[in-house]
Amino acid sequence: MTGGTGYGRTLMVQGTTSDAGKSTLVAGLCRVLKRLGVEVAPFKPQNMALNSAVTAEGGEIGRAQAVQAQACGLSPHIDMNPVLLKPCSDTGAQVIIHGRAVDNMEAGRYHDYKAVAWQAVAESHDRLRQRYRAVVVEGAGSPAEINLRDRDIANMGFAERVDCPVILIADIDKGGVFAHLVGTLELLSPTEQARIKGFVINRFRGDIGLLQPGIDWLEQRTGKPVLGVLPYLHGLHLEAEDAIDTAAGELEKSDDALNILVPVLPHISNHTDFDPLRLHPQVRLTFVGPDQEKPPADLVILPGSKAVRSDLAWLREQGWASYLMRHLRYGGRVLGICGGYQMLGEQVDDPLGIEGPAGCSAGLGLLPVQTELKADKTLRNTRGRLMLNGDHEPVRGYEIHCGVTQVAAEAAPLLVLDQGADGAISDDERVAGCYLHGLFEQPEACEAFLRWAGLARARRIDYLALREAGIDRVADTLEQYLDIAAVKSLLALDQEGSR
Template sequence: MTTLMVQGTTSDAGKSTLVTALCRWLKRQGVAVAPFKPQNMALNSAVTTDGGEIGRAQAVQAQAAGLAPHTDMNPVLLKPNTDVGAQVIIHGRAVTSMNAAAYHDYKRVAMQAVLESHQRLVDSYQVVMVEGAGSPAEINLRANDIANMGFAEAVDCPVILIADIDRGGVFAHLVGTLELLSESEQARVQGFVINRFRGDIALLQPGLDWLEKRTGKPVLGVLPYLTDFHLEAEDAIDLRQSAKADDLLRVAVPVLPRISNHTDFDPLRLHPQVQLIFVAPGQPIPPADLIILPGSKSVRADLARLREHGWDTALQRHLRYGGKVLGICGGYQMLGRSITDPHGLEGPAGESEALGLLEIDTVLAPEKQLRNVSGCLRLEDALVRGYEIHAGVSSGEGLANPAVTLDDGRLDGARSADGQVMGTYLHGLFESTAACSAILRWAGLQTVQKVDYHALRERDIERLADQVETLLDTGKLRELCGLSALSRGEAECAN
């Protein structure tokens, strides 16, 4: 039973990607592997089989390992609701909200949850593949650390350090990070991986030789910059667009300060017939066929920001010209008549007048709704699967014209009488091919090309595992995972 940890020199260095790749690479060899991230700070989350909430990156890593997502894979999740505070989720359940200073002291409590979850995974799987958070060299966060070296020291596991060469200064990142670690932490680093390399590897080799001589640690491999590659982002919005046709449906998504689960829009970003436009704060909403209000971790505050930017006026103008509007989760709540937060769950207690486009009223309740669901979208009776993560309870006459009929007998969402406005609590609805196609036709696309989003994600997970197999030192990796080296014939059979 072995634990191996991937830490990064910076945020977005490639930790999530490498852990995903290693999970699939090990699964190919018949190794029982589970992903693990002690502490995650992200507003993109997923609902687990045990009815909890974890970071979305760990759900993708679970898919790579051939597992259903479980709360033990990410025992501590922080969901920022202000610039200095966050909702704290332990073992999948929201326990409190606190500011950064208070959480720094709370880490001792959180660490117990981390160690409990890790032990359960160790007891059940051959290998636990761990993803760190940010950088282990963030000096101000070293005390009571549970996300990087503090965890590695507690469970006595080896560490791989990954750096992104596309940012520039990759050798300074690696050497500088190592220098800022204690002697025992430095000894845990068993090798380096360089990510997102473009060009002739021969030109990089002198630097690799210098790095190994300077640090006494091996470079386990260099991973290339992959084009036409998609893996759901842990937090940052992915703005890349693949090559598109000329005649496109234009979909605009206003980026709210506390936008959550923006991975909802990845299937649209990858769709060859959709031009997805993320509208930055302060920018006008451009002409579009469909405007989607996204989920939000602070709905009333984000509604106020929406009005400050003049986006409410833009929505009215869009509807006058025949455009369609869709609201998802918090965005759905904004489309109603009022949003009330009597307990101050997302900020000061109070009530906000909403946009008045749907005849519903929403009250935020302490108990968060967490469900994986399936059903039929009322548009074309299209099959849909998704998940609910929301504290709001909506009521009103608008619910008599729902958006979705769920398999458990419940009705979800609402539609306006004129058919131009629709809202739903379901995240992930665009991942369902039939539902995505129905919504695009509703928005004005006459002939819709079917895109299998799940197949695209599976394809790219396989591509990552191929990169591990061909470009990394797999013998050393198996050693770090506590596995015997594969013979050439065994390796070929595993693949």
């Protein structure tokens, strides 16, 4: 990372609820500040998500921070998300500090560990302030979660320690926006209330004139300004922090659209892999949840998983094993990515209990591979070639996995990467799998996969350009509907200017 000398200013965005728009607002603010010539970096002290990204130095951070880094024109760095929690059960998570997994912890144990986690947060934030003129911080969940306020490092606990101003955002599309804002404010301490410098109302649709009386009441009641009312952006795409976004299902699809199914595993990870497919005009992608109907499809993709053996058992309980056999008999194709690739093999062995109770599970038996989970996690960005349909199309992406997979000598690899062969293709070429996330982001590789799945004339879509356009669209919206002068004032840019 590069930047000026001295210490930059910090501005934090907190939300009244999860999915209020914090990630999007931070990304948009980062792009607006970049346009103004301000050296800016994103920061999230603590993130809980199964969508992650690999940094240039081989660390793991939340995927939302990687998108925010892109908005700043920066490469993702471990300091942008020093604490990442990857849930592996209802009460436990893998704890990742400065890009590296340190242990699996139950909630109570992690609560005691927060003093150590805070040191990582403080060190990263300090380094960012030394390098950048502005640091825009994303909170987590809501600051009014009373049960989590003790030793909080994600919301007001962080803001109080570093003494930074806060913008509070709420989603009006869910209803009850004034109750969310006033209620959140009322549940904060007096010093925390003073720290909130203004509100943002997100995802508004309708006549702003009808909302104005409510805005006037809110400002009079709280003594705090509404800094902006942001419109609902139909068709906006920014990679989701964690929740599966099905909005692309609303997009119009062509008559020759390929039907793709993705089972929503209980511990599904990195489902952002499928964003290029969801946005493709010739793909109708359906996420299939528990007990939902499994319609006929051209391609089924088994996604990544944070608990492979547990999710493999779930697949069998949900009837996916028999569905896949029938699907293949009728000419369908199956692809596995990371954990899904491991499931397609002959067995998954977890002798150390890396992802749950120690043991060995029989795989689906569709690829001649065997996997053993190891303590050391593979984390790397890489590139290479796709060996499918006789094509050698370029691919690039990232690996995040604990498994070491042995492939039968006679099996053909799906990819040849800088580090060597990866994945496998079945003899009849109907089943394939590999470890590489981001498979569909390269236009040539995505087109090749769609041809393999049965789409004779697949269009070439530049997903990376779509992602960049989404960031710009948010920034354009903020420039029109948000009080940017107030934001600059909170960062003291109106006093000192950019460096």
